Amino acid sequence: xxxxxxxxxxxxxxxxxxxxxxxxxxxxxxxxxxxxxxxxxxxxxxxxxxxxxxxxxxxxxxxxxxxxxxxxxxxxxxxxxxxxxxxxxxxxxxxxxxxxxxxxxxxxxxxxxxxxxxxxxxxxxxxxxxxxxxxxxxxxxxxxxxxxxxxxxxxxxxxxxxxxxxxxxxxxxxxxxxxxxxxxxxxxxxxxxxxxxxxxxxxxxxxxxxxxxxxxxxxxxxxxxxxxxxxxxxxxxxxxxxxxxxxxxxxxxxxxxxxxxxxxxxxxxxxxxxxxxxxxxxxxxxxxxxxxxxxxxxxxxxxxxxxxxxxxxxxxxxxxxxxxxxxxxxxxxxxxxxxxxxxxx
Numbered sequence: 001x002x003x004x005x006x007x008x009x010x011x012x013x014x015x016x017x018x019x020x021x022x023x024x025x026x027x028x029x030x031x032x033x034x035x036x037x038x039x040x041x042x043x044x045x046x047x048x049x050x051x052x053x054x055x056x057x058x059x060x061x062x063x064x065x066x067x068x069x070x071x072x073x074x075x076x077x078x079x080x081x082x083x084x085x086x087x088x089x090x091x092x093x094x095x096x097x098x099x100x101x102x103x104x105x106x107x108x109x110x111x112x113x114x115x116x117x118x119x120x121x122x123x124x125x126x127x128x129x130x131x132x133x134x135x136x137x138x139x140x141x142x143x144x145x146x147x148x149x150x151x152x153x154x155x156x157x158x159x160x161x162x163x164x165x166x167x168x169x170x171x172x173x174x175x176x177x178x179x180x181x182x183x184x185x186x187x188x189x190x191x192x193x194x195x196x197x198x199x200x201x202x203x204x205x206x207x208x209x210x211x212x213x214x215x216x217x218x219x220x221x222x223x224x225x226x227x228x229x230x231x232x233x234x235x236x237x238x239x240x241x242x243x244x245x246x247x248x249x250x251x252x253x254x255x256x257x258x259x260x261x262x263x264x265x266x267x268x269x270x271x272x273x274x275x276x277x278x279x280x281x282x283x284x285x286x287x288x289x290x291x292x293x294x295x296x297x298x299x300x301x302x303x304x305x306x307x308x309x310x311x312x313x314x315x316x317x318x319x320x321x322x323x324x325x326x327x328x329x330x331x332x333x334x335x336x337x338x339x340x341x342x343x344x345x
Contacts, residue, residue, distance in 0.1 A: 023079070033128070035308070039144040040130075042152075048210070053170060056198055061228075062228075065238065080166075081157050081160065082157055083184075085185075089184065092215070092338060095199035096219045100122075100322060106335035112138070114255070115137065120192045121179040121183075129147065133147070146186075154178070163191040193207065197228070199217075199239040200241020205241060217249065219255075220239060222236075236255075244271070246272060275340070276337075277330065277337045281305035282304050283303045284302050298324050302316040304336060306337070
């Protein structure tokens with residue numbers, strides 16, 4: 001897909017479509033399905049019958065690219081059974097310890113503001129499972145009717161897959177497959193996909209290099225140590241697993257020097273161009289806190305000069321961010337670097 005020039009004007013606002021509370025993907029804050037609309041009762045009962053690692057906890061080393069890691073073969077076989085929906089659109093794949101959801105929201109909104117139909121898949125949800133999947137040019141969660149109709153159209157294939165996999169398909173794997181099928185059905189131009197745990201063995205990591213526009217790694221921190229190998233280095237290796245051959249990777253950061261080297265070595269081995277959101281050519285400042293369009297916001301300046309070419313440079317003055325804090329400004333920088341990368345393609 002050719003992505004036309006992205007223009008973000010001054011005094012623009014990068015907004016988050018979700019509540020401002022904690023949206024860590026691996027957290028266990030998902031509420032039970034009793035809050036769902038009656039129309040989704042059958043769908044929720046179906047997925048609630050599957051193993052849910054968000055609630056029960058992830059086994060040791062499950063997110064590592066090792067013999068103890070999750071079996072990606074299950075997801076690949078499920079994708080084949082559903083007609084390979086990922087082949088119908090391009091994707092941006094996001095991994096990281098913090099900032100995945102915010103970066104996904106920022107980038108989705110940039111693309112939507114330019115008229116693209118965007119699919120966005122994130123986790124967990126707060127009130128409705130529909131929050132995990134937004135589609136179209138408005139960024140609204142998928143409707144109950146659309147999700148229910150899709151579920152019933154693929155339910156037979158899902159049941160067959162569960163039987164063939166000896167009941168091992170998980171709650172997150174099936175939800176991920178449903179999201180990919182939804183984006184294909186809705187003919188989105190591009191999908192922003194948030195990894196669940198780690199990256200290398202995450203269910204979302206069935207995106208091939210031909211289906212990928214770019215990878216993003218936001219931050220590396222010591223969370224879910226047991227599931228990701230027990231060290232900061234093993235966590236970095238797991239998250240670097242989303243880097244695909246020949247496809248650009250945007251590094252958020254800043255990272256510790258040895259972690260930065262792990263990520264860059266992985267990118268080099270995959271012949272993947274690197275765009276760094278912590279590059280010396282990135283300059284930011286928070287000018288003040290106030291309100292914009294009736295919402296709390298921080299007024300920022302953001303200047304990105306990744307090289308001497310205009311296609312990799314942008315200057316945004318008086319940019320209003322509806323999420324507060326220096327970390328959210330860094331997430332905005334990461335999303336903007338990704339937008340510049342997509343523009344260059």
